[in-house]
Each structure stands twice: as structure tokens, then as C-alpha cells.
Amino acid sequence: MTAIERLTKYATWFIAAFTVVFLMTPLAVTIAVSFGSSTVFTLPPPDWSLRWYERLASTRGLLPALVTSLQVAAISTGIAMALGTLCAIALVRGRFPGREAISTFLVSPLMLPGLVIGIAMLQGFKAMGLRDVYASLLVAHVVITLPYVVRTVVGSLTLFDFSLIDAARTLGCNYPQALLRVLVPALAPAFLTSGMFAFLASMDNYPISIFFTDAWTKTLPIQMLQYVEERPDPTIAAISAGLVLLAVLALVIGDRLVGLRKLADF
Amino acid sequence: MKLRAPSAWRDPVALLALPAVVYLLVVYAYPLLWLLMKSFSGPAGLTLQPYVAFMSDPFNWRVIGNTLRVAAWVTVVCFLIGYPAAFALARAGTVMQIVMLVSIILPLSIGAVVKAFAWQIVLRRDGIVTQIMMGLGLWDEPQRLLFTETGLVLGAANIFLPFMILPIYSVVKLIDPRLSEAGATRGATPLYCFTHVTLPLTLPGVVSGIAFVFSLSVSMFVIPSLLIGDRFQTLSTLTGRSFLLMRNEQLGSTTAVILLALAVAIVVGSTWLAGRLGGKT
Numbered sequence: 001m002t003a004i005e006r007l008t009k010y011a012t013w014f015i016a017a018f019t020v021v022f023l024m025t026p027l028a029v030t031i032a033v034s035f036g037s038s039t040v041f042t043l044p045p046p047d048w049s050l051r052w053y054e055r056l057a058s059t060r061g062l063l064p065a066l067v068t069s070l071q072v073a074a075i076s077t078g079i080a081m082a083l084g085t086l087c088a089i090a091l092v093r094g095r096f097p098g099r100e101a102i103s104t105f106l107v108s109p110l111m112l113p114g115l116v117i118g119i120a121m122l123q124g125f126k127a128m129g130l131r132d133v134y135a136s137l138l139v140a141h142v143v144i145t146l147p148y149v150v151r152t153v154v155g156s157l158t159l160f161d162f163s164l165i166d167a168a169r170t171l172g173c174n175y176p177q178a179l180l181r182v183l184v185p186a187l188a189p190a191f192l193t194s195g196m197f198a199f200l201a202s203m204d205n206y207p208i209s210i211f212f213t214d215a216w217t218k219t220l221p222i223q224m225l226q227y228v229e230e231r232p233d234p235t236i237a238a239i240s241a242g243l244v245l246l247a248v249l250a251l252v253i254g255d256r257l258v259g260l261r262k263l264a265d266f
Numbered sequence: 267m268k269l270r271a272p273s274a275w276r277d278p279v280a281l282l283a284l285p286a287v288v289y290l291l292v293v294y295a296y297p298l299l300w301l302l303m304k305s306f307s308g309p310a311g312l313t314l315q316p317y318v319a320f321m322s323d324p325f326n327w328r329v330i331g332n333t334l335r336v337a338a339w340v341t342v343v344c345f346l347i348g349y350p351a352a353f354a355l356a357r358a359g360t361v362m363q364i365v366m367l368v369s370i371i372l373p374l375s376i377g378a379v380v381k382a383f384a385w386q387i388v389l390r391r392d393g394i395v396t397q398i399m400m401g402l403g404l405w406d407e408p409q410r411l412l413f414t415e416t417g418l419v420l421g422a423a424n425i426f427l428p429f430m431i432l433p434i435y436s437v438v439k440l441i442d443p444r445l446s447e448a449g450a451t452r453g454a455t456p457l458y459c460f461t462h463v464t465l466p467l468t469l470p471g472v473v474s475g476i477a478f479v480f481s482l483s484v485s486m487f488v489i490p491s492l493l494i495g496d497r498f499q500t501l502s503t504l505t506g507r508s509f510l511l512m513r514n515e516q517l518g519s520t521t522a523v524i525l526l527a528l529a530v531a532i533v534v535g536s537t538w539l540a541g542r543l544g545g546k547t
Contacts, residue, residue: 004456008357011350012353012354012357012358013354013358013362015350015351015353015354016351016354016355016358016362016365016366018347019347019351019354019355019366019369019370019427019431020365020366020369022347022424022427023369023370023373023424023427023428024369024372024373025384025388025394025424026373026380026381026384026385026388026424026425027372027373027376027381027384029384029387029388029394030380030383030384030387033387041387041390041393042392043387043392043393043394043397083285083286083289084286086282086283086285086286087282087283087285087286087287089279089282090279090280090281090282090283090284091283093279094277094279094280094282094283095277095279096277096279096280102283102287105287105290105295106286106287106290109290109294111481111529111533112298112526112529112530113481113484113485113502113525113526113529114485114487115485115487115502115505115506115522115525116298116301116485116505116522116523116525116526116529117294117298119301119505119509119518119519119522120294120297120298120300120301120522121293121294121297122509123297123300123301123304123515123519124293124296124297124298124300124301125293125297127300128292139293140293142289142293143290143293143294146286146289146290150286197375200375201375203377204375204376204377204378204379204380205377206377206378206379206487206488207487207488207506210506210510211509211510221377221379221488224379224380224383225379225488225491225492228379228383228386228492232383232386236383237383237384237387240380240383240384243376243377243380244372244376244380247372247375247376248372250375251368251371251372251375260364260367260368260371261367263367263371264367264370264371264432264435265436
């Protein structure tokens with residue numbers, strides 16, 4: 001090994017290690033603080049305890065916010081998966097002009113500032129007469145989740161070999177059977193993964209949700225930020241640790257379904 | 267070869283796209299257009315008055331300056347860490363590569379509220395940054411980075427770093443490492459190889475990474491609220507405040523449209539640039 005090769009190797013290692021430590025810092029800090037006994041975020045914690053987790057149940061407003069977030073995320077992801085999959089099929093299989101424009105349009109909510117989308121919707125919904133906060137939240141969250149579904153399903157449909165369906169039909173399947181036995185299993189991993197990350201995006205959204213809350217309807221991130229601003233204590237770290245766990249779970253499942261490298265595709 | 271132009275009305279598959287497209291047109295595109303129109307309409311028809319009023323207030327110039335300065339610093343920090351990190355990710359061994367991928371993807375599915383809250387803890391006077399800097403002997407006494415611009419840049423750069431690494435990684439992994447070796451056997455110095463072979467090949471990824479991080483930094487809202495507070499206003503926090511606290515919808519719509527224009531300009535500009543760079547190499 002030449003000197004320069006050795007140097008490159010060490011440099012790669014150093015940069016990789018630094019990046020990992022830097023990126024994981026917020027997550028590690030959150031988890032460490034959530035298991036600490038200190039009220040003032042001392043790191044490393046003087047002693048370990050579960051007191052902040054015990055606090056979670058008795059923290060007012062937290063459970064309803066969690067329930068709201070889970071409901072909104074589940075329902076909006078469901079709607080987005082139905083709308084998004086149909087649209088993805090049209091975009092990949094259809095032969096009509098403007099497909100490129102339509103797919104850019106559908107993914108565009110990811111590229112524009114969430115706050116601006118939220119404000120526009122706040123005023124637009126008012127003008128259209130939609131005043132119910134919970135319904136507005138749902139309608140808005142479909143816009144957040146839809147791009148994730150469209151992007152992933154278009155990606156995997158593009159790679160799918162549609163002649164396999166003809167092959168299945170030659171082998172005796174009728175058309176619905178062929179779809180069910182060939183297309184569905186082939187698409188299921190990408191489909192589930194997109195749904196999972198869409199769900200998380202909805203759970204974590206702040207800048208759009210903030211415009212569709214009132215005293216009764218609050219999503220989890222809104223409620224959390226309110227706590228952080230009013231009386232910061234490690235209870236928030238305990239909820240955060242729960243959300244980190246959820247993300248870890250999604251990552252593990254996503255890795256099983258489509259593979260880690262695929263998740264990193266940009 | 268002459269093919270008949272395909273028509274949307276002859277291809278029934280196109281109808282499947284209709285529900286999603288109509289949905290977004292009604293609840294997303296229409297409200298955005300409405301916001302845009304309203305910000306240009308006064309009592310006597312079309313007007314630029316809100317923008318003129320906004321621009322003639324020196325405070326607002328400071329707000330625009332804050333926004334662009336912080337976004338530029340965040341982008342610079344992300345690039346300085348992210349560019350080498352993308353190479354490390356592409357060239358690392360299997361185990362290290364998996365560890366890196368996890369540490370890049372995992373934070374992406376965790377909300378800004380969680381991460382910004384963690385940075386509040388890290389940047390405190392008795393936080394980790396102080397401990398590291400004093401341990402290295404760089405600081406003589408504890409310093410608080412929370413509620414400073416440096417702290418904001420550090421936290422935001424951490425949160426947006428994956429958006430720099432991933433696009434650059436997606437082009438770096440396609441580069442054959444033997445290209446540099448080939449250059450070396452022809453007598454080129456490593457530096458020459460880098461500037462003449464590797465760097466040009468990675469430029470499309472760099473452009474889209476920079477565009478991602480810059481536009482995310484311009485429009486971030488939760489992170490500055492938690493890491494620097496109300497004394498420091500950016501276009502985005504001012505937009506949020508004018509709707510949520512000050513109930514000044516006119517001001518909020520004006521700044522929202524400015525933000526929107528910035529975001530669209532970044533997306534369109536970077537797509538064009540990346541296409542040109544990609545086409546040339």
C-alpha cells in the first residue's frame with residue numbers, strides 16, 4: 001500500500017466516523033436525557049431513571065395529541081395511497097402528453113416551503129367554506145403524504161416488467177388473477193415502504209399543521225413545541241425517544257422490504 | 267417515421283391520474299394561486315403596494331439579510347461536511363457503509379421539533395459543545411451557543427446534512443474509482459485528477475445538494491424558533507408570526523409570496539443548471 005492510499009483510507013474512516021457521530025448526536029442526546037434523572041438536561045445524566053416516562057401518562061394534552069396525530073397520519077396516508085397508486089399507474093402505463101408535468105406537480109409539495117403551503121390552504125379553505133379544523137387537517141395532510149407515495153410507486157412501477165402479466169395470462173390466469181398474483185407481490189414492498197414514510201412525514205409535520213389547530217385539536221409536534229416553550233423538562237425527551245423508536249422501526253422494516261441502499265436513493 | 271400524436275382522451279389509462287390531480291388542483295394549487303393573486307390586488311385592482319411598503323422598511327431588509335446569510339452559512343457548513351462524507355460513504359467498507367446509511371436515513375424520518383429540541387440541550391452553556399471545546403482547550407470558559415446565530419447554523423446544518431450527502435452520493439457512487447488511477451498512471455497529480463476528473467463529474471449532485479439545503483434553510487421555521495428565538499427574524503419566522511401572533515395577514519401574505527418565489531427560483535434554477543452540467547459531462 002502506498003502512502004497516499006493509506007492516507008486516503010484513514011481520511012475516509014475519519015470522515016465517516018465524524019459524520020456518523022455528528023448526525024447521531026441529536027438522537028443520542030434525546031435518548032440519554034429521557035433516561036436521566038436530572039431535571040436540567042445534565043449530560044451525561046447523574047443517574048438513570050424512568051421518571052420522565054412515568055410522567056408521560058399524566059402529562060395533560062399529550063395523549064389526545066398523540067391520538068389525533070396517529071388518526072390523521074393513518075387516514076391521510078390511506079387516502080394518499082389510493083390516489084397516488086392510481087395516478088402512478090396512469091403515469092407509467094399511460095401514453096398521453098404532460099405526464100412529466102403531472103409528476104412534477106404531484107411531487108411539488110415536497111419542494112415548496114411548508115409554511116407557505118399552510119398559509120395558502122388556511123385562506124383557501126376559508127374561502128371554500130371548509131371551517132372544521134379536523135377535516136382541514138386531514139385534507140391538508142393528504143397533500144403532505146401524496147408525494148411520498150407517488151414518487152416511490154412510480155419508481156418501482158417503472159422497474160416492473162409488465163410482460164410478466166402477459167406471461168401469467170398465457171399460463172392460465174385471468175387478468176385480475178394475473179394482477180393479484182404478479183403485480184401486487186412485486187409492488188407490495190415499495191408500496192408499504194412509501195406508506196410508512198408518508199405516515200411518518202404526516203406524524204412529524206409542523207409548518208402545515210400549525211394553521212389547522214385549535215384548543216381541542218392539536219397534533220403531537222404542535223403540542224410538543226408548546227411544552228418546550230412553556231416549561232422545558234425531559235418529558236419532551238421521553239416522547240421524542242418514542243418517535244425515534246418509531247423511525248427505527250420504519251427503517252428496519254424498510255430495510256427488510258426494499259433494502260437500505262434503495263431507501264437512500266435520491 | 268410518423269406516429270399519430272397520443273391523446274389524453276384516447277388513452278383511458280389517463281383517467282386514473284384524474285382523482286389525484288383534481289384533488290391537488292383544488293386543495294393545493296388553487297389556494298397557492300389565490301394567495302399569489304391576493305397579494306397583488308388592492309382596492310383599485312392590481313397593485314405592487316404591499317411589496318413597495320415591505321421593501322421600504324429597513325427592518326425588513328434586515329429580515330431578508332438574516333434569512334439569506336443564515337441559509338448561506340448552513341449551506342457552506344453542509345457542503346464542507348457533506349462533500350467528503352459522500353465520498354466516504356461511497357468508498358467505505360460494507361459495515362461502515364451500513365452504519366453511515368443508517369445515520370443518514372434515520373434522522374430523515376424524525377421531525378424537526380425533536381431534533382431542534384435536542385440541539386437546545388447540546389448548545390446550552392453546560393452542553394456538549396462546551397464540554398468538547400473546553401476538553402480540547404479551545405475555550406477557557408463555558409459559552410452558550412443557544413440563541414446565537416452560530417448555534418442556529420450548527421443545528422440547522424446538522425438537520426439538513428442528509429440532503430447534501432445523498433444527492434452527491436448518488437453521483438459519486440457512479441464514478442469509477444479507476445478513473446483517478448488512470449489519471450495517475452498518465453502522470454497526473456492527485457490534485458489535478460480531482461479538479462479535472464472527479465469534481466466535474468460530481469457537479470450535478472453538488473448543485474442539487476446545495477439547492478436542497480439552501481431552500482430548506484430559507485424556509486425553516488421550527489428550528490429558528492427553538493434555537494435563536496423571537497429577537498432574530500427571518501422571512502419564514504416573520505411569515506409565521508404575522509399569521510399566528512400578529513394577525514397581520516397582509517404582511518404575512520407578502521412575505522409568503524416572497525418565500526414562494528425564492529423556492530421556485532431555486533428549484534427551477536438548480537434543475538436547469540444540473541441538466542446543463544449533466545449533459546456536458
